[in-house]
Structures are given as C-alpha cells and as structure tokens.
Amino acid sequence: VLEEKDAVEAAPCPHAASRAHSLDAIPGPTNWPLVGSLVELLRKGGLTRQHEALVDYHKKFGKIFRMKLGSFESVHIGAPCLLEALYRKEGNYPQRLEIKPWKAYRDLRDEAYGLLILEGKDWQRVRSAFQQKLMKPTEVVKLDSKINQVLVDFVSRIGNINNNGKIEDLYFELNKWSFETICLVLYDKRFGLLQETVNEEAMNFITAVKTVSTLCKIKLKTNANRAPDDLIGDILHQSCLSKKELYAAITELQIGGVETTANSMLWAIFNLSRNPGAQRKLLNEIREVVPPDQDPCGEHIKSMPYLKACLKESMRLSPSVPFTSRTLDKDTVLGDYAIPKGTVLMINSHALGSNEKYFDEGKLFKPERWVRENSTINPFAYVPFGIGKRMCIGRRLAELQLQLAMCWLVRDFEIVATDNKPLDVIHSGLLVPNRELPVAFIRR
Numbered sequence: 001v002l003e004e005k006d007a008v009e010a011a012p013c014p015h016a017a018s019r020a021h022s023l024d025a026i027p028g029p030t031n032w033p034l035v036g037s038l039v040e041l042l043r044k045g046g047l048t049r050q051h052e053a054l055v056d057y058h059k060k061f062g063k064i065f066r067m068k069l070g071s072f073e074s075v076h077i078g079a080p081c082l083l084e085a086l087y088r089k090e091g092n093y094p095q096r097l098e099i100k101p102w103k104a105y106r107d108l109r110d111e112a113y114g115l116l117i118l119e120g121k122d123w124q125r126v127r128s129a130f131q132q133k134l135m136k137p138t139e140v141v142k143l144d145s146k147i148n149q150v151l152v153d154f155v156s157r158i159g160n161i162n163n164n165g166k167i168e169d170l171y172f173e174l175n176k177w178s179f180e181t182i183c184l185v186l187y188d189k190r191f192g193l194l195q196e197t198v199n200e201e202a203m204n205f206i207t208a209v210k211t212v213s214t215l216c217k218i219k220l221k222t223n224a225n226r227a228p229d230d231l232i233g234d235i236l237h238q239s240c241l242s243k244k245e246l247y248a249a250i251t252e253l254q255i256g257g258v259e260t261t262a263n264s265m266l267w268a269i270f271n272l273s274r275n276p277g278a279q280r281k282l283l284n285e286i287r288e289v290v291p292p293d294q295d296p297c298g299e300h301i302k303s304m305p306y307l308k309a310c311l312k313e314s315m316r317l318s319p320s321v322p323f324t325s326r327t328l329d330k331d332t333v334l335g336d337y338a339i340p341k342g343t344v345l346m347i348n349s350h351a352l353g354s355n356e357k358y359f360d361e362g363k364l365f366k367p368e369r370w371v372r373e374n375s376t377i378n379p380f381a382y383v384p385f386g387i388g389k390r391m392c393i394g395r396r397l398a399e400l401q402l403q404l405a406m407c408w409l410v411r412d413f414e415i416v417a418t419d420n421k422p423l424d425v426i427h428s429g430l431l432v433p434n435r436e437l438p439v440a441f442i443r444r
Ligand code: HEM
Pocket: 096, 115, 116, 127, 252, 253, 254, 256, 257, 258, 260, 261, 264, 320, 321, 323, 324, 325, 384, 385, 386, 387, 388, 389, 390, 391, 392, 393, 394, 395, 397, 398, 399
C-alpha cells in the first residue's frame, strides 16, 4: 500500500512512452490454442508453484508480460515504474478481479456485499464509512489495548503448550490469535480461542465462526448502549450504511483479517529464527524502549524503527498475498503499452520484492535496508498490501497487531531455528510453508 507521501516522493517514471504499442505487442509465454500457457504453467509445477513461475516469467520477459490460461487473459506488471503509472492514472473506483463464487453465495443468501466484492459508488460509500476508523494512524493506535489483551493470553499460551520449545501446529495457533484479535476489535467480544481447554478447542473455533454472524446482528440491535470503543456502533451511527450493508462489510473485514495476519506472523517468526543477529538487535531495541515493568503498547512502537524495519523486511521477503489484481475501467498507457479498458492486470508484490534490481542482496533478511538514511528503495517496489484507493483497509491494524506481537514474543522468548534446511513455499491462496516451521520458543 502506498501512502500519499511515498507516492509523491517517488522518482518520475522514465518510461513515459511517446508512442505506445498495442496489447498484442506485450511479450509472454507461448499462447497455444485453447489452453494458452496452462500446460507450460503445469510443467513448471502447477498452481501451487505459480508464484515461482510468475517470477521466472518476469525474469524472462521483463517488467510486463501477457499470459493466457484457457480463455482467461491477464497482463502482469512487476516494476515500480509501471505500478506508479497505474497509481497515478487510477480512477475513483478501482476494481479487482471478481470473486464470482463469493458473490453467488451472497446472492443466494440474499446478503449484501462487503469491500472485497463491492464495486463502483457502493464500494466507495462503504469504504469511506470505515476508512477513518481503520486507516487513520491516530485512530488505529487506540486499538492497542485490545490487541494487547489477546497478546497476554497468546504469549502465556505459547509458554504453556510449549514442548521443549516446540509448538504443535503453530499456524493454527496463530490463526486463533488473529481471529480472537479481529473479533475483539470488531465486536468487542472475546471468543476464548486461546483458552487451555484443549479438547473443546476445535469445536469452539468452529462454533465461534458461526457465532460471529449472530453476534454482529445482536450488536446492531443493541446499539443504544454503546461503549466508547464500539467500532460497529460508531460506524452505524456516523455513516449512512444500512444494517444489512454494515453486516456484510464487517463479515468481509473479518474474512480479510484472519489468515493474512496469522500468515505474516508465521513468516516473521521464521525470518527472525533464521536471523539471530537481527533478533538480538530487535531485542535490544525493545529493552531500550519498553521499561521492564510495562507492556509494549502503541506509543512505544512509535520509537521503534528497527521493529518496523523487521516487519517490512519479512513482508518483502515472504509476502502473504503474492499478488493482487485490477480490472482496468478505462484505456490506460502503462510504460510502452496502451492497455485497453477491461484488461485484467496482475500486480505482483512477490516478484517485486524478490527482484535484485530493486533490493540488493534481495534473498537476505536485512532490516537495515529500511532504516538507512539515504535509502534508495522505490516505495512502489514494496506493495504487500496492494496500492492506491483499493489497497488493504486493514493494513494499519495488521501492522500494529504484528508489531506488538513481535515485541511481546521476542521480549519473552528466544525464537530459534531447529534446522537450517531450505523451506519450500507453496501457493494455496496465500504463500505458506510446505511443512511445520522448524522453530522453537525458548523462554528468556
Ligand atoms: C484487501 C493484504 C490484513 C481486510 C487486501 C489486499 C491485499 C491485502 C494485498 C488487496 C489490495 C489491493 O487490491 O490493492 C493483507 C495482508 C494483511 C491484511 C498481507 C495482513 C498482514 C487485513 C486485515 C483486514 C483486511 C487485518 C481487516 C481488518 C481487507 C479488505 C480488503 C483487503 C476488506 C478489500 C479492500 C477493498 O477492496 O476496499 N488485503 N491484508 N486485511 N483487506 Fe487486507
């Protein structure tokens, strides 16, 4: 996600084409009749390896390439200069690729759409109802006590279920943590997913998912006695959204916020385990800024540049969401090409983050690159939350949640690597490790 400040400071695009070429001139893998490049993609390891195949294609064809899979055609952009051009030419209602099954499901149940699938003016109306509460740093920082309430339980749980440092199914534990946090933020209610009652845990989790929808409706009915930090109540009160719209929006905020955050935390834990030097430096910063008798909070984070750099570096090296998309709502010139309205663009944050052209020694975890005085990193090369008006609305909340979690964990535990073998990454919607993380949490 690019902030306005970053975008203005970015260097002008050197590829402002005087005479743009047509879509057909964009290079790409061989487009066979009927199948397009599907067979080639399957040969490169199939859909679970598509992130690697796309990086290869960017290496081979450069900043932009065109690909057809069956009848689905897309144009892939993986250069800061092209992202900047797209950002500057963006209209008022940017569109992502439709999620047809989700739309069909909502239609079938006669439910409204949320931000993930809304379009046009309706999207903008719902987006602006949440924008202030979720994207304004001074508003988001107020959520630190709720985030911390869950972290107290999470860190204690990591201590309790710790078997010689090992945590069984860490990813599931992290999903419960992020679910519990987003629910507390959205509904002001705890679900008890981090409790010790191990037998009923799985059951609780499933029940909790169902309870969310009921709870949301109850909250809407009882909005007369609102608490001061009641997000749903505030939005219903201050915006012109109907209850049905608000219910749909909240549902999709929750969908957007659980696994993405858990996944980013998983990768942050992994990267810190493999980089003990960076972890030590982070611990020193935590100890300097957070007095031993205090809990880390939003105010502390403001004076922790190395912590922020560690998170950025982890999300560059191991992004959770490898790419996002845009469906062009008007003819648009990007670099050397005139791309017609209706074209689907894929914005590849994974290819950008792993490109040596934009990040020297890009395979290494080097948080220092983000705190250098004269940093030359192009802000359009780091887009793990997407770009422009349609970027992730949960970005600030997720960042605060992840930064606080890193503080709490690193302060209490040394995160050690239990082996040094390479970890394979597979694409299953998000980028996930193909095996349990080889890490252990040793109490300091
Ligand atoms: C959209 C990533 C956390 C809710 C997105 C997009 C990305 C993304 C890449 C697409 C943006 C674009 O197309 O430009 C992430 C990552 C997260 C995270 C990596 C965690 C580290 C969250 C959280 C919430 C959330 C915590 C909820 C509070 C959404 C919603 C959208 C979205 C509703 C659609 C926004 C719109 O179209 O207006 N996210 N996200 N995300 N995210 Fe997140």
